[in-house]
Structures are given as C-alpha cells and as structure tokens.
Amino acid sequence: MPEPGQPLRRLGFLTIGRFDEAAPGPGHEKTLQTIERAEGLGFDTVWVRQRHLQAGISSPVAMLAAASQRTSRIELGTAVIPLGLENPLRLAEDLATVDILSGGRLNPGVSVGVPMHYDNYRTALYPDTHDVEDFTKKRAERLLDYLRGEPVSDFEGTIGIEQFSRRVQPHSPGLAGRVWYGGGLSSAIWAGKNRLNYLTSNVVSTEHREGDGPWDFATIQAEQIDAFRAHHPDPSTARVSQGLVVIPTDSATAEQIGRYRRYAEARLPRTGQTHGPRGMVFSPDFVGSSDELAEKLYAHPGFRRVDEVAFALPFSFDADDYLQIITDLAEKLGPKLGWTPAPIG
Structure with a gap:
C-alpha cells in the first residue's frame, strides 16, 4: 500500500496501439518499438488493450507474440480480452503458445459479458448461435480449466504416426x-x-454497491480492491494493478503540455456522475509534473491500496508523445513513488 517511504513495486503502462487504417503497418511497428x-x-x-472493428490492436495475442521476440525480460499483458468474442479452447492454445515463446512472461487479462455493440456484428461472429451464446463467467472458467491442463478431448493416443x-x-x-x-465489485x-x-482501470461500476454514496471514483475503486482481497484465500499473494491515465510533463514541450491539459479538461x-445502467464512474485524468502527480497519487485511496500500476496512455496521442510520457514515467515519476527500474541486460 504505497505511501511516502513505501516503494511502488511494479511499474507498467497500457497502450491501445493506434494505427492508420489506410496504412496499419507503421502503427503496429511503433507499438512494438514502444514496448522495446x-x-x-x-x-x-507493458499491457495492450484490445479493440475490435477500430484502428487499435484487435489481436493482442499476435502483437505480444511479436513483442516476445523483441524483448527478453518485461512482462507482457492483455487488458483485457473480452471473452465473448473468443473460443476459450482456441484462446488457451494461443495464450499458451505466446507464454512459451516469451519464457513465461505472459499476463492474460480477460473479462466476460455481452460484447460491446454485439447486435451490429453478432451474425458475422456467431452465424448460428448468436442468440444462445453463454457470456457469463462460465466462459472464463472454461479458459482457466484449459490453461490448467484439464481434458478437452476424450481421446489420447496415437493414430498412424500422429500423437494426440x-x-x-x-x-x-x-x-x-x-x-x-x-470489472466492478461483483467481478472483484x-x-x-x-x-x-x-x-482495475480508470472506470469503475457502482453496480451491486450498497448505499447512496459517496460516488467519487477513488472511494469506489478502493472499496472494490478491498473486496477482492477480502475474498481471496491468500491475500498476501493476490496481485492488484491500477490503471489510471497519468501524464507526466517533466520533459514535455510547451505545445505538448497545452495539448495534454486540453485533452484532460475535455474529458x-x-x-x-454515474453513466448507464451499470452506474459507471470515470476517473479524472492526471496531468502535471512528477512532483504534482506523486502528491495526487499518494492522496488517492485506490492507489494507496496497490503496489503495482499500469498507467494508461491516452488514446489519441502521437508516437513522440507516448515516448515522452513513458520516459518521464520511468525516469521521473517512478522514482518519486519509490520505484526502482529493473536491471537492463
């Protein structure tokens, strides 16, 4: 639980991997270079988002397979893969393959529920079963079983020269x-x-929360982290990562600082306030010098309950902006939070 004098143990960031729809190659390459x-x-x-039918990473497993061959130490995560668009057996094969390729560095983040905008493409995704697909947590349970090595076939043996x-x-x-x-409270x-x-990210749900308030983001996030640990059989081993939008400006140009502040102010x-049937609450974005950001984070109830973070890079910035932000995160803000960079080489 970070506070001045207690170090942040792990520092990471989350990227959407933007690209130009007319020329997607350079954007993917920039994302890989950012990971390197x-x-x-x-x-x-480092974590990658997943975006379907948008100019962002649609296949985080494939992206991280490439990243695994261009890195040797950093952990590679997905935040998150919505399982409603995946077959758990096939996904288990892909995740295990990337984990082997990376030397055991993969951190698969997943969620369940009806996929966003499902009605717009459900017949393309599940032509014959779109009305009966199970989008509950059973889908996650299946994935976990398959990753643990539970049987998926009732046959084991040799056919001809092939082993099954x-x-x-x-x-x-x-x-x-x-x-x-x-996810929110029930998911925690x-x-x-x-x-x-x-x-836990920069948006939380008030669904299943008792009482009438307060509805401020930081309090709700802290409650959900507490609930997660309270229900974990071994809280000392339970990992929680916080993913706020945090933008240090230490080495930014005046033009960048102005643009970053306008971005945060617009959001x-x-x-x-709450949004939608699940009562979603958004966090404000944090923009400022590392001294200012450290002060705000140490006052944040959610941050004070974690010892690792994956700060989210804004969706709409350029590659040079991302480079400046992650450099300041590592060289300026991280040390202010007591974090020590991993050894290089």
Missing part, C-alpha cells in the same frame, strides 16, 4: 496463475474467490 523502449527503461510490465493429447497443447505450467480479471469478489489477479465533465 519500455524494457530498456526498466519497466516491469487430451489437453491443450502446448501446456504452459503456471500460466493459469497469471490470469487477471477486470469473483476474482478473489477464484484466486485470480485483479485489474473532465464525464467525471463525478
């Missing part, structure tokens, strides 16, 4: 223990009970 740069700066983790296994291949021991789950409780790790009106 992060390892050189000593970051502990009952379980997903390759099998990567320990991968199931590195699965993360994202479920993740704790099932010994998963817990991802500020959505904070301080």
Whole structure:
C-alpha cells in the first residue's frame, strides 16, 4: 500500500496501439518499438488493450507474440480480452503458445459479458448461435480449466504416426496463475474467490454497491480492491494493478503540455456522475509534473491500496508523445513513488 517511504513495486503502462487504417503497418511497428523502449527503461510490465472493428490492436495475442521476440525480460499483458468474442479452447492454445515463446512472461487479462455493440456484428461472429451464446463467467472458467491442463478431448493416443493429447497443447505450467480479471465489485469478489489477479482501470461500476454514496471514483475503486482481497484465500499473494491515465510533463514541450491539459479538461465533465445502467464512474485524468502527480497519487485511496500500476496512455496521442510520457514515467515519476527500474541486460 504505497505511501511516502513505501516503494511502488511494479511499474507498467497500457497502450491501445493506434494505427492508420489506410496504412496499419507503421502503427503496429511503433507499438512494438514502444514496448522495446519500455524494457530498456526498466519497466516491469507493458499491457495492450484490445479493440475490435477500430484502428487499435484487435489481436493482442499476435502483437505480444511479436513483442516476445523483441524483448527478453518485461512482462507482457492483455487488458483485457473480452471473452465473448473468443473460443476459450482456441484462446488457451494461443495464450499458451505466446507464454512459451516469451519464457513465461505472459499476463492474460480477460473479462466476460455481452460484447460491446454485439447486435451490429453478432451474425458475422456467431452465424448460428448468436442468440444462445453463454457470456457469463462460465466462459472464463472454461479458459482457466484449459490453461490448467484439464481434458478437452476424450481421446489420447496415437493414430498412424500422429500423437494426440487430451489437453491443450502446448501446456504452459503456471500460466493459469497469471490470469487477471477486470470489472466492478461483483467481478472483484469473483476474482478473489477464484484466486485470480485483479485489474482495475480508470472506470469503475457502482453496480451491486450498497448505499447512496459517496460516488467519487477513488472511494469506489478502493472499496472494490478491498473486496477482492477480502475474498481471496491468500491475500498476501493476490496481485492488484491500477490503471489510471497519468501524464507526466517533466520533459514535455510547451505545445505538448497545452495539448495534454486540453485533452484532460475535455474529458473532465464525464467525471463525478454515474453513466448507464451499470452506474459507471470515470476517473479524472492526471496531468502535471512528477512532483504534482506523486502528491495526487499518494492522496488517492485506490492507489494507496496497490503496489503495482499500469498507467494508461491516452488514446489519441502521437508516437513522440507516448515516448515522452513513458520516459518521464520511468525516469521521473517512478522514482518519486519509490520505484526502482529493473536491471537492463
């Protein structure tokens, strides 16, 4: 639980991997270069979002497979893969393959529920079963079973010269223990009970929360982290990562600082109120010098309950902006929070 004098243990960041729809190659390459740069700066983790039918990373597993061959130490995470668009057996094969390729550095973050804008493409995704697909936590349970090596086939043996296994291949021991789950209060409780790790971001849900308030983001996030740990059989091993939008300006140009502040100000009106049927509450973005940011974070109840973070890079910035931000995170803000970069080499 960070406070002045207690160090932040792990520092990471989260990227959407923007690209130009007319020429997607350079954007993907820039994302890979950013991940390589992060390892050189000593970051502990880097996470990629997943975006479907948008100019962002649609296949985080494929992206991290590439990143695994261009890095050697940094942990690689997904935040998050919505399982409603995935077949758990096939996803288990892909995740295990990337984990093997990375030497055991994969941190799969997942969520369940009806996919966003599902009605717009459900017949393309599930032509014959779109009305009966199960989008509950059973989908996550299936994935966990397959990653743990539970049988998926009722046959094991040899046919001709081919050998067949009952379980997903390759099998990567320990991968199931590195699965993360994202969501609100009920998800935090479920993740704790099932010994998963817990991802909490810059948006929280007030669904299932008792009482009439307060509805400020930081209080709600702290409550959800507490609930996760309270329901985890071994809280001392339970990992929680916080993912606020945090933009240090120490080495930014005047033009960048102005643009960053305008970005945060434009998004500020959505904070301080609930949105939609699940009562979503957004965090304000944090922009400022590392001294200013450290002071704000140490006063944040959610931050004070974690010892690792994956600060989210804004969606709409340029590659040079991201480079400046992650460099200041590693060289300026991280040390202010007591973090020590991982050794290089």
